[in-house]
Amino acid sequence: MIQKPKGTQDIYGKKAKTIKYLEKLIESVAEKYNFSYSRTPVFERSEVFHRGVGDTTDIVTKETYDFIDRGNRQMTLRPEGTAALVRCFLENKLYSENINKFWYFEPMFRYERPQSGRFREHYQFGFEVFGSNDPMLDAEIISIPVTIYKLLGLKGIKVNVNTLGDAESRKNYRIALINYFKPYINDLCDDCKQRLEKNPLRILDCKVDCEKEIMKNIPKMSDYLNDESKVFFESVKKYLDAYEINYEVKDTLVRGLDYYTHTVFEVEADIKGFGAQNVLCGGGRYNSLIKTLDGPDTPALGFGMGVERLMNALEAEEIVVGDKKTLDCFIITISDNEKTYAAKLLYDLRINGFSVDADYLSKNLKGQFKEADKYNSKFIIILGEEEVKTGMLTVKDMILKEENKIYKEEIIDFLDMNVGD
């Protein structure tokens, strides 16, 4: 038996229905926020992510699906949505417009060891805004996942926010961190020893070293923010209050992708018994990314949310979404003699907008009734010798449990009147 590749999933049945429902919900939220739908290729030239996400990040150093195509080009399966969308933004010169608001819902690929809430292929949706430095948008971006959780009735969530400041603040803080940790380099874990030169900010959210004595007096980002960055973050917080968002400022929150500046945020699942992978959503402002990828200096921000983790959270809170499967009508035939008549009827009803099905397994009457039940059919049409001959159909209302005789010519009007929403 051939098994699926590690960390991938077959999506069908209940799971498929939930994903479809979520996608529609997200689309409707996107419309309300005036974001437009976008799609980019599943694979890109590797440098999109290597330069975009950052060469020192774990995502790029050990988690990308890289391959060389037949034309000897180095390609990478998309590990996250932002860098790819920035490439699209630049290539199509969308910066000629004032502002661009995009959303996406696509599979992402990371070569990792799977566990609860983590896959090698998973779905992620995200919202990105290019072209504005207004702190009101930072709050708006954070409000989108919060709105989605609210619409779904998901309560166990926690919003953490921080600022990394602008390039100058970040540079000063970086120097301060290196100076602080250098004397203690032997006390740090092996990963952090590497991080010290390449990306010292990442030491802050290291889970190995976080309990150590040296972590207690580390310089604070807030002391290295220049006035402009401070004012910006204060505005963001003011707007967050206006959006009535409950958040916590967490000054060790730095995020694992290199492109962030100013505002960064995460939404955690705060549900008892939830797995170790509890970050449902993460994002922030990335004002320097577009320039890094050879574009004009354009401010931007956004977030991404893991669909499987969102579904885990819904399940943990026993929230069921999506409608029950129903059928307007099921056609039962007494014998094979009525099958051509049934075929015509199926075609007629379907083309007139009804959801209709019939038996294709030559089941007996009882079996056909059971099947109609399984699909929650509102009506059943029973076709026998008599009905075919006279054109007088036997129609059973499964909700009122009553049977009617309807002329074939009137069946569409009849169903129209009785199959409401």
Next chain:
RNA sequence: GCGGAAUUGGUGAAGUGGUUAACACGCUAGAUUGUGGCUCUAGUAUGCAUGGGUUCGAUUCCCAUAUUUCGCCCCA
């Protein structure tokens, strides 16, 4: 990349080094030859992830591989 635990019909699962692999759901047929949902009866794994090995004999013990799951790291 590192560590732990798993893998038995369509599904949830019990079980054992030795003739017929429990139970439940589902499915099929019948009781009920044009009316389902309830009930009753019968049927439903020549096989226990795959490939090796140990053994007179392996689904059971050992090894490898694949997948799942729970952590670490990291992230959505």
